[in-house]
Amino acid sequence: MRLEGVTVAYGGNTVLDSLDLTVGPGEFMALLGPSGSGKTTALRAVAGFVRPASGRVFLGDRDVTDLPPHRRGVGMVVQQYALFPHMRVDANVAFGLRARRTPRAETAARVAEALETTGMAAYARRYPRELSGGQQQRVAIARALAVRPDVLLLDEPLSALDARLRSGMLAELARLHRELPGVSMLYVTHDQVEALTLADRVAVMDRARLQDCGTPHDLYRRPRTAFTASFVGDANLLPVTVAAGGGVEFAGTVLDVPVPASAAPGASATLCVRPHLVGLGDGPNVLRGTLAELRWRGATHRLYVEVGGHRVEADVRELRETPPPGTEVSLHFAARDAVLLPAGAGEDEGGAADGRRRAG
Secondary structure (H helix, E strand, O other), rough: OEEEEEEEEEOEEEEEEEEEEEEOOOOOOOOOOOOOHHHHHHHHHHHHOOOEEEEEEEEEOEEEEOOOHHHOOOOEEEEOOOOOOOOHHHHHHHHHHHOOOOOOHHHHHHHHHHHHHHHHHHHOOHHHHHHHHHHHHHHHHHHHHHHHOEEEEEEEEOOOOOHHHHHHHHHHHHHHHHHHOOOEEEEOOOOHHHHHHHHHHHEEOOOOOOEEEEEHHOOOOOOOOOHHHHHHOOOOOOOOOEEOOEEEOOOEEEEEOOOOOOOOOOOOOEEEEHHHOOEEEOOOOOOOEEEEEEOOOOOOOEEEEEEEEEEEEEEEEEEOOOOOOEEEEEEEEHHHEEEEEEEEHHHHOOOOOOOOOOOO
């Protein structure tokens, strides 16, 4: 699928601004961003439920911008399942096929195939009320797959599930992606774990615009903006100054980190370091500060350390003895684990006063 300069506006308010995005055959693309970022609008533009004010939508070689949803050949799964309560599972899955006037024998075969693919064959004669949330979501996915779409659209399909069911459905969606290599998937979520777990590539959106796009690994390890860094995982975002002799200066300390040749000495920048890459104790690039807070997270402790008026976070293995707040501590990180970003990149979008942009 391909979106070229797609803009959507309601009452003069632009909710999707000039989106250019291509999803390859069989690719799993996640649209990640906070509420109101435009990701669901992009999905609905592909499905045909909203009409772009400008731009075009292509599915394969077809320009489908002016086609109604039922003529686009896409399958769609929404948050609340949208199952018909008075219909059994098999009838729900068959609904789209019957709307397309598919022959009865072929409908039965496709329903059976879709239910088998989603592990719901044994529940064909049950009503939605007799199923768990996770089972209902599988039925919704089976209904979308029954029409054999080339494109499968998923709009936050796991948001209504509890943590245990969500984990199981993540595994199911990953399996479907492996077993349906010809189906392109566009998956809307505000959950970074879902995007990192499932997607071949992630498109990061904010304020109706595409901010970044790349593989989960690239976006996590080498983000291009502070917004991407904070939304694709946790991040320390520290205001720094490029040092004359190399590296950068933060809170009176010169840190040995890679600096682009284009960065002039004295220039402002933002240093990104992931909390799990910050260690406790002395080492390279030491930051000394005061422990403000400590939270136990099972296998790790999250330390919040005040350094020169900025809060630095570190994830360390579970401590046998936990220091009390107010303790002077040292943190360190390796040069290869730091990324230098343009000054203020993304910080105008609500960055915290402690210099760290928090995910919404």
